[in-house]
Amino acid sequence: MSGAESVASAQGAFVTGDEIEIAAADGVSHEQEFAEFFRAARDPLYRMAYLLSGDPHRAEDLVQQTFERTWRSWRSARRGDPMAWARRVLANLRIDTWRRTRREVLTGHTPEGAVDGGERAVDGRDAIVRALLTLPVRQRRIVVLRHLLELSEAEVAAELGVSVGTVKSTASRAMARLRDTLDTAGGARS
Amino acid sequence: MSIDTDRFAGELRARLEIEELHSTLDFDTVLAGSKRARRRRAVVASTVAAGALVATVLAGPPLVDLGHRMADAARRERLAGVDGAAGDLSKPLNVAWQASGAFAGVSEPSGTILLDTDHSFEALDAATGQVRWSVAEDADHSCSPAAVTASGTAADGPDGVLCVSPADGTMQVRDVATGDVVATETSDWREWHAALVDGALVVVGVDQEGHAVARSTDPATGDVNWTYRGETTIPPGGDGFGMDVGPGIVGLAAGAWSVNLDPATGEPVAADGAAEHHPVELAGGLTAIQSGAPNGAPDAWSVRVLGRDGTELLRMPGILEQPPVDDGSVPGLVFVLNLETNAIDVIDVTTGTTLWSHGGFRPDVLVDGFLVATSNTGGKLRVVDATTGEQVWTAQLHLPNVGLAPLTDGVNVLTLEEAAGEPNLVARDLATGSVVWAQPWDPGGASWALLHALPSGDVLATTDSGVTIFRP
Numbered sequence: 001m002s003g004a005e006s007v008a009s010a011q012g013a014f015v016t017g018d019e020i021e022i023a024a025a026d027g028v029s030h031e032q033e034f035a036e037f038f039r040a041a042r043d044p045l046y047r048m049a050y051l052l053s054g055d056p057h058r059a060e061d062l063v064q065q066t067f068e069r070t071w072r073s074w075r076s077a078r079r080g081d082p083m084a085w086a087r088r089v090l091a092n093l094r095i096d097t098w099r100r101t102r103r104e105v106l107t108g109h110t111p112e113g114a115v116d117g118g119e120r121a122v123d124g125r126d127a128i129v130r131a132l133l134t135l136p137v138r139q140r141r142i143v144v145l146r147h148l149l150e151l152s153e154a155e156v157a158a159e160l161g162v163s164v165g166t167v168k169s170t171a172s173r174a175m176a177r178l179r180d181t182l183d184t185a186g187g188a189r190s
Numbered sequence: 191m192s193i194d195t196d197r198f199a200g201e202l203r204a205r206l207e208i209e210e211l212h213s214t215l216d217f218d219t220v221l222a223g224s225k226r227a228r229r230r231r232a233v234v235a236s237t238v239a240a241g242a243l244v245a246t247v248l249a250g251p252p253l254v255d256l257g258h259r260m261a262d263a264a265r266r267e268r269l270a271g272v273d274g275a276a277g278d279l280s281k282p283l284n285v286a287w288q289a290s291g292a293f294a295g296v297s298e299p300s301g302t303i304l305l306d307t308d309h310s311f312e313a314l315d316a317a318t319g320q321v322r323w324s325v326a327e328d329a330d331h332s333c334s335p336a337a338v339t340a341s342g343t344a345a346d347g348p349d350g351v352l353c354v355s356p357a358d359g360t361m362q363v364r365d366v367a368t369g370d371v372v373a374t375e376t377s378d379w380r381e382w383h384a385a386l387v388d389g390a391l392v393v394v395g396v397d398q399e400g401h402a403v404a405r406s407t408d409p410a411t412g413d414v415n416w417t418y419r420g421e422t423t424i425p426p427g428g429d430g431f432g433m434d435v436g437p438g439i440v441g442l443a444a445g446a447w448s449v450n451l452d453p454a455t456g457e458p459v460a461a462d463g464a465a466e467h468h469p470v471e472l473a474g475g476l477t478a479i480q481s482g483a484p485n486g487a488p489d490a491w492s493v494r495v496l497g498r499d500g501t502e503l504l505r506m507p508g509i510l511e512q513p514p515v516d517d518g519s520v521p522g523l524v525f526v527l528n529l530e531t532n533a534i535d536v537i538d539v540t541t542g543t544t545l546w547s548h549g550g551f552r553p554d555v556l557v558d559g560f561l562v563a564t565s566n567t568g569g570k571l572r573v574v575d576a577t578t579g580e581q582v583w584t585a586q587l588h589l590p591n592v593g594l595a596p597l598t599d600g601v602n603v604l605t606l607e608e609a610a611g612e613p614n615l616v617a618r619d620l621a622t623g624s625v626v627w628a629q630p631w632d633p634g635g636a637s638w639a640l641l642h643a644l645p646s647g648d649v650l651a652t653t654d655s656g657v658t659i660f661r662p
Contacts, residue, residue: 038217046213051206060637060654063213065292068308125206126532137434138443147199148208175195178202 030074037082038067044083044149045090051144052091054129066090088159091141131181139174146171214637215654269557269600274515276643279602279617282627283649283660287319290656295335295348298645300367303657304335304351311351313369316644316659323369330357334385335366350409352386363391363409373409380426383433387440387453390415394433394442396424402442404451416456422447470510473518476503476539480510493526495539504539513553513561517600520576525553536579546579555598560620562596562603571596571605573623583623588613589638597641597649602626604641604649606633615651615660631658 045066049059070077070086077085132140145156146167153171157164269275291305291312301316311333312324325333335348350372351364361384363373375391377384382395387406394404400423406415424444434441439450439459450459470478475498481491495504508526511534522539533549551572555562561576569587571594574580587594588606597604602617607628609616614628633639636653644650649660 035217042213042215043211046215047208047211050211051208057638057640060213060215061292063215064654067215068292072308128202128206130529130532136443136448137441138432138448147195148203148206150203172195175198179198 030078033078034071034074037070037078041067041083041086045086048087048090048144048149051129051132051148052140054133062090084155084159087145088161091145091160127182131178134181135174135177139170139177142167142170143174143178147175214635216635218635269517269598272515272517272557274555274597274643275517275557276597276599276604276641276649277647278662279597279599279604279649280626281662282617282629283604283615283662284629285631286648286659286661288656288658289314289319292654293652293657296642296644296650297348297366301644301646302367303650304348304366305657306333311353313351313366314657316648316650317646319659322367323364325351325353325364325369331355333364348386349389350386352384352391354384356382361391361393373407373412375407379403385433385435385440387435390453392435392440392453394440396426396444400424400426402444402447402449404440404442404456406453406456418451418456418458420447420449470512472512472521472524472539473516474521476522478510478512478524491529493524495524504537504542506535506537508535511553513556515555515557515598517557519558520556523556523576536576545577548579554596555603557598557600558620562598562620564594564596569594571603573603573620582621583618585616585618585623589633589636594638595640597643606631606639631660633658 042063045063046059049062049066050056053059053062066086066089069089070082073085074082132143135143141160142156142162145151145159146153151159153164153167156162156167156171160167162170289305291307294304294306294311296303296316302322303314303316305312305314306327309328310324310326313322314320315322325331327333331353333351333353335351348366351366351369353362353364354360359377359379359382361375361377362371363375363386364370365372373391375393377393377395379393379395379397380400382393384391384393386392386409389409390406391409392404392406394402397403397419402418402420402422402424404418406417407413408415420442424447432441432443434443435453438453440453441448441450443449451457452459470480472478472495477496479494479496481494491509492505492507493510494502497503504524506526507530508528511525511527513525523545524537524539526535526537527533528535528547531547531549533547534551534553535544535547537544551563551565553561553563556576559576560582561574563572563574564570564587565572569589570584571587572584573582575582585605585607588608594606598620601620603620605616605618607614607616609628612630613632615631616628617626618624619626631651633651633653634655636655639651639653642650642652644659647661651658651660
């Protein structure tokens with residue numbers, strides 16, 4: 001435990017640099033609490049970011065920003081489900097950060113295996129990610145949350161601020177379109 | 191959910207191997223990026239850097255042959271006018287200063303680097319790292335740079351910064367170099383979003399009557415460029431309202447309703463149509479145009495190549511993947527991502543033939559007949575013959591998961607690699623791959639790094655945790 005954390009436990013508050021940390025009621029500092037959340041949420045958020053953006057560079061950037069914003073709002077986030085809070089932050093981030101780097105959405109990575117496997121190799125993950133990128137953003141968010149990350153319709157509705165009916169109808173349309181896209185690509189390859 | 195849909199979703203999850211996707215972020219990096227108190231901005235003493243140089247140079251002596259040096263000088267001179275190319279990389283680069291935060295853009299004409307830190311949006315002097323101006327940010331105040339243009343990239347970087355206060359409905363456009371407020375606008379719409387697009391302040395939202403609305407204003411004059419008001423009414427508190435900005439479109443969406451507007455005119459463009467954008471100038475006076483909307487199906491994407499006189503020379507399905515840096519040494523090459531094969535086809539425009547095709551790489555630089563390409567997941571850098579695709583040399587990068595965007599001066603390629611277990615900034619000879627120099631530089635917990643050449647000759651490295659300026 002750092003010196004700063006010891007002070008937090010003893011006095012309920014400590015100062016680190018120009019910020020004030022408030023200790024939680026059980027003596028665990030918010031920073032410790034957030035660290036635990038970080039460990040649990042890092043990979044799930046990255047998966048969501050990658051599936052939404054199709055680009056590992058942007059996905060890491062988005063997850064970093066998601067954690068930063070969640071930490072900034074940690075007092076509010078920790079009152080409910082921090083994971084749901086962070087997912088909502090992430091779902092709304094992408095618009096703000098469109099093309100922050102010079103990477104284009106549609107030039108997402110293709111896997112190393114495709115190189116070593118020879119020309120015209122097709123990777124299943126990448127094909128699906130590219131198919132996802134053809135969906136409108138709102139459809140993509142719902143497909144990713146509902147069908148790929150397996151949240152319930154009610155959870156998706158709550159996190160995206162839409163009705164359950166919208167989740168159902170949008171997911172249905174999006175999955176049909178995704179199937180068509182993948183079927184077309186698969187047929188052309190065979 | 192029907193059994194059929196359930197099965198299809200299960201197949202998708204299995205093919206995606208979602209559980210195999212892992213972030214490389216570490217907690218310290220996140221927290222460091224989130225705390226201004228941990229910002230470090232260090233000027234590294236030249237004596238220390240020089241000592242490090244002596245200790246870590248990995249390769250043999252530089253070229254001394256006069257003919258080679260003259261040829262190198264000629265290549266550098268030719269590349270000097272190429273966007274994205276570096277100055278002389280033959281001498282080791284040292285860290286001049288570094289700062290933590292999310293990189294938000296660089297304005298090359300003014301030498302301003304924009305950083306989004308936890309509590310403020312900052313504009314730093316690229317030469318010194320000193321803060322030129324900053325704006326405090328919190329839940330009700332935030333800033334973002336103008337980074338989107340009709341062509342998708344801003345060659346000189348953002349020329350303005352937009353700061354908004356949703357609570358009181360105000361928007362301020364600030365000069366990127368000075369931070370001076372050059373325009374202020376307010377909105378009394380029920381909800382709204384704003385962005386700087388092609389130099390214009392574009393605000394979209396829902397008015398008090400529930401109609402989707404948009405407005406584009408010239409920040410310099412205050413003149414309204416165009417307005418839009420949709421016929422559909424959007425109920426309050428329903429599906430929310432979103433704005434999506436990309437090259438060639440300003441998108442508005444609420445629930446199942448959406449519309450894409452032309453940022454220049456405010457006219458709706460077909461969401462699934464074949465709106466044209468991304469005109470890219472190719473060597474030899476050719477122009478490549480990407481057609482297709484972001485919401486389009488795969489077969490809606492196509493690339494057209496026009497000759498000097500506007501004659502269509504080639505049209506093919508796919509997405510243009512031209513290297514961002516191209517010195518024109520191999521005119522007539524077009525790189526197109528084939529959405530059926532997921533490989534990049536390299537096509538000779540003059541004959542229409544596919545010269546070679548490869549999956550799994552991203553073309554970064556085409557110079558002197560060499561194509562420098564990187565792959566993300568394996569972290570390899572490859573240099574291939576641009577006309578045949580034959581590999582010339584390859585190197586394993588330090589960031590294996592997502593990699594690095596390399597930089598070249600036409601003679602050397604700058605990479606980030608490990609030597610004796612330590613990360614190093616490394617310059618390799620473009621033609622042979624031999625190490626010219628190596629300098630230790632630890633990007634911390636970064637999972638990716640992009641290298642940019644600044645007009646001053648400095649090299650800017652941006653990572654997911656901050657920025658670093660290098661100079662000889």
